[in-house]
Amino acid sequence: MDKFTTLTGIAxxxxxxxxxxDMIIPKQFLKTIQRSGLGKNLFDEMRYxxxxxxxxxxxxxxxxxxxxxxxxxGDNFGCGSSREHAPWALLDFGIRCVISTxxxxxxxxxxxxxGILPIVMPQDVxxxxxxxxxxxxxxxxxxxxxxxxxxTSDGQSFPFQVDAFRKHCLLNGLDDIGLTLEKASAIxxxxxxxxxxxxxx
Amino acid sequence: MTARTLYDKIWDDHVVHQADDGTCxxxxxxxxxxxxxxxxxxxxxxxxxxxxxxxxxxxxxxxxNVPTTAGRDTHxxxxxxxxxxxxxxxxxxxxxxxxxxxxxIRQGIVHIVGPEQGWTLPGMTVVCGDSHTATHGAFGALAHxxxxxxxxxxxxxxxxxxxxxxxxxxxxTGSLRPGVTxxxxxxxxxxxxxxxxxxxxxxxxxxxxxxELSMEGRMTVCNMAIEGGARAGLIAPDEKTFAYVMGRPHxxxxxxxxxxxxxxxxxxxxxxxxxxxxxxxxxxxxxxxVTWGTSPEDVLPITGTVPSASDFTGGKVEAAQRSxxxxxxxxxxxxxxxxxxxxxxxxxxxxRIEDLRAAAAILKGKKIKDGMRAMVVPGSGLVRAQAEEEGxxxxxxxxxxxxxxxxxxxxxxxxxxxxxxxxxxxATSNRNFEGRQGRGGRTHLxxxxxxxxxxxxxxxxxxxxxxxxxx
Numbered sequence: 001m002d003k004f005t006t007l008t009g010i011a012x013x014x015x016x017x018x019x020x021x022d023m024i025i026p027k028q029f030l031k032t033i034q035r036s037g038l039g040k041n042l043f044d045e046m047r048y049x050x051x052x053x054x055x056x057x058x059x060x061x062x063x064x065x066x067x068x069x070x071x072x073x074g075d076n077f078g079c080g081s082s083r084e085h086a087p088w089a090l091l092d093f094g095i096r097c098v099i100s101t102x103x104x105x106x107x108x109x110x111x112x113x114x115g116i117l118p119i120v121m122p123q124d125v126x127x128x129x130x131x132x133x134x135x136x137x138x139x140x141x142x143x144x145x146x147x148x149x150x151x152t153s154d155g156q157s158f159p160f161q162v163d164a165f166r167k168h169c170l171l172n173g174l175d176d177i178g179l180t181l182e183k184a185s186a187i188x189x190x191x192x193x194x195x196x197x198x199x200x201x
Numbered sequence: 202m203t204a205r206t207l208y209d210k211i212w213d214d215h216v217v218h219q220a221d222d223g224t225c226x227x228x229x230x231x232x233x234x235x236x237x238x239x240x241x242x243x244x245x246x247x248x249x250x251x252x253x254x255x256x257x258x259x260x261x262x263x264x265x266n267v268p269t270t271a272g273r274d275t276h277x278x279x280x281x282x283x284x285x286x287x288x289x290x291x292x293x294x295x296x297x298x299x300x301x302x303x304x305x306i307r308q309g310i311v312h313i314v315g316p317e318q319g320w321t322l323p324g325m326t327v328v329c330g331d332s333h334t335a336t337h338g339a340f341g342a343l344a345h346x347x348x349x350x351x352x353x354x355x356x357x358x359x360x361x362x363x364x365x366x367x368x369x370x371x372x373x374t375g376s377l378r379p380g381v382t383x384x385x386x387x388x389x390x391x392x393x394x395x396x397x398x399x400x401x402x403x404x405x406x407x408x409x410x411x412x413e414l415s416m417e418g419r420m421t422v423c424n425m426a427i428e429g430g431a432r433a434g435l436i437a438p439d440e441k442t443f444a445y446v447m448g449r450p451h452x453x454x455x456x457x458x459x460x461x462x463x464x465x466x467x468x469x470x471x472x473x474x475x476x477x478x479x480x481x482x483x484x485x486x487x488x489x490x491v492t493w494g495t496s497p498e499d500v501l502p503i504t505g506t507v508p509s510a511s512d513f514t515g516g517k518v519e520a521a522q523r524s525x526x527x528x529x530x531x532x533x534x535x536x537x538x539x540x541x542x543x544x545x546x547x548x549x550x551x552x553r554i555e556d557l558r559a560a561a562a563i564l565k566g567k568k569i570k571d572g573m574r575a576m577v578v579p580g581s582g583l584v585r586a587q588a589e590e591e592g593x594x595x596x597x598x599x600x601x602x603x604x605x606x607x608x609x610x611x612x613x614x615x616x617x618x619x620x621x622x623x624x625x626x627x628a629t630s631n632r633n634f635e636g637r638q639g640r641g642g643r644t645h646l647x648x649x650x651x652x653x654x655x656x657x658x659x660x661x662x663x664x665x666x667x668x669x670x671x672x
Binding site: 015016017018020022023026027028030031032033034035045050074075076079080081082083084087102103104105106109110113114163164165176177180181183184186187190191194198199200201 | 217218220222224226228230237238240241244245249251254265266279281282284285288322324325330331332345346347348349350351353354357358359360362364396397400401427430431432452453457458460461464496498515516517519520523613614615622632634635636637640641
């Protein structure tokens with residue numbers, strides 16, 4: 001997993017609420033057995049017509065946002081299916097950070113496993129960031145994970161909360177499985193005790 | 202001792218390690234696996250030389266991609282689907298996990314197979330790379346969906362890194378009125394709380410109306426906890442739960458059964474335990490409901506009318522307008538005037554025997570509307586066999602339904618069962634998102650009885666009127 005430290009980039013405004021993972025990556029692209037290559041189909045049905053032509057109005061098709069690395073989104077981003085293909089598609093497109101008032105639980109978890117930082121901000125802050133994102137390619141937002149701040153193109157800075165363990169993993173690009181396997185003896189002893197108490201399990 | 206909720210108790214019994222910041226390593230009792238969200242996880246194990254830690258606790262079944270028509274056990278036309286199913290065959294074999302291939306009568310939707318085979322038991326932690334894992338909460342098991350990275354983590358370690366959620370109680374008091382079902386409960390709850398109302402919580406459903414539900418109905422309720430944003434939904438186990446579990450192939454027997462039963466009887470929320478959020482709905486107030494929009498929170502009683510965007514506030518105004526445009530609906534029109542051209546009965550929400558019975562009771566002796574495309578996709582091969590034995594299959598066939606083989610089918614339309622642009626479907630599944638059942642397809646979620654009623658009349662219909670005719 002790539003580290004996430006600081007990011008300065010273009011933020012795309014997507015104010016629609018309840019953007020679900022079916023929108024982020026429709027099911028026909030879940031047939032892959034790989035993680036890579038999904039970026040071209042990110043938001044496929046919002047982004048392309050049925051014959052594959054770009055829909056010019058869609059934000060990521062607009063010249064200012066084609067290289068966006070941040071999305072400022074409406075409430076409850078990433079709801080629905082658990083498909084990790086959603087963060088894989090975002091990452092493959094180049095998105096490393098999503099900011100919203102709320103995220104669906106599984107999507108939120110999946111982001112951290114892939115070096116994407118999801119940031120929860122209050123409604124009034126999301127409105128300021130959304131306005132900043134609407135300024136286009138010349139307005140670059142900065143996300144500093146170490147300092148836990150988001151700074152707009154005109155220098156307004158807003159703090160955010162992040163779980164300490166997840167922050168540590170993102171800053172260092174750590175693999176969860178490797179960390180857990182360091183606790184293998186704790187798992188062994190739990191399993192021994194548990195199987196005595198719950199022999200049916 | 203401090204009074205604890207059911208969730209607190211299951212959580213406490215599975216903590217392997219707790220860090221100072223509250224991050225826990227949680228032990229996983231059952232890991233269910235399907236073909237779509239697992240190939241990258243198994244590949245990860247291969248690349249790092251890791252094994253499946255507890256293959257005996259890992260159960261795989263192909264369901265999302267599989268065609269529901271005859272001949273699928275020898276050939277799947279779609280190459281990508283075939284590759285995914287073959288990859289699961291190979292992974293199950295290579296890693297030595299429990300497996301129900303397409304050719305096995307026990308194959309079906311993973312969330313129907315788990316309980317049916319007795320893998321899902323009260324008090325367990327159950328995970329799967331699928332958001333509808335919440336279904337298993339009906340047994341008083343802590344069950345939730347995970348991403349593929351977490352699938353790999355559970356395969357390798359039989360644990361999950363978790364922080365505890367908050368406790369939420371959803372109480373349905375009193376009894377349901379005739380024609381109102383578990384599906385109407387779960388949709389009504391989401392209508393009341395919104396799709397983010399449960400975010401950060403584990404929901405315990407309780408109250409008389411929940412106790413009165415069968416296990417099938419309880420699974421329907423818990424199944425859609427995820428649509429309400431919750432990590433999981435739970436229902437405390439009781440005599441109905443124990444009766445359902447007893448004798449299933451992987452349920453405990455003999456002395457182990459007695460030990461398990463003694464433990465399961467401790468799985469309830471103590472008097473005075475704290476809930477961070479409480480929602481109470483009167484069972485008598487719940488009507489048969491349908492969704493009108495493209496979010497599961499867009500729920501209205503069938504007696505209602507299509508809303509306008511101006512009925513909403515904040516970001517929902519734009520979303521509601523987008524939904525109305527996508528769904529091709531005019532504000533103010535009666536929901537019962539919405540014409541339907543496809544009916545889908547099935548899915549992990551409503552693909553169990555009780556669901557097929559409810560639909561067949563409405564369809565018996567009737568025909569579906571001319572030009573209607575209607576299909577029943579049983580949740581498992583065993584549900585299908587039972588429905589055939591009970592004569593339900595013949596009722597569906599006589600009415601004009603297609604009688605399919607088990608799988609997820611048109612719930613998410615990864616297989617050939619899809620809507621075309623503009624087609625409008627009454628579906629017993631769980632998501633009405635844009636494009637969910639096929640690009641441009643329009644989905645109205647409802648109960649199996651309501652779906653059967655719509656198949657007959659050709660429009661969304663209040664099933665209670667039809668019951669009045671037949672009762």
